[in-house]
Amino acid sequence: RSDCEAGTVDHDGDAATPCEPCDPGEYASGGGTSCAVCVAGEADLDSDPATPCDVCSAGSFSEASSIACDPCPDGTADTDSNPATTCEQCPAGTQAIPEIVFTGGQLLTPAMDAQL
DSSP: OOOOOTTEEOTTOOTTSOOEEOOTTEEOOSSOSSOEEOOTTEEOTTOOTTSOOEEOOTTEEOOTTOSSOEEOOTTEEOTTOOTTSOOEEOOTTEEEOTTOOOTTSOOEEEOOOTTO
């Protein structure tokens, strides 16, 4: 069936039944029988099943079918700049630098004195 609009699919292959919308974290360009799932590292940021998923930025991550990119929690860093992998715990004596990303480099710095 090719008359399903973007964001909807013909799940049962029966032209007599209506097209069904894709779930959050999925999308379809139209005319298909299944929705595409946002892969790890991508998210359905606009909640529009007619548009493809967005790639998460460095310093964040997402699992498959996500509707948001999660920032790295405190004490962790995106050491590989890959939003499909979870953030890694910072080694003792180091801390992550918030919102600073070095491409091809480390995201860690010596821990600063709390009195600064």
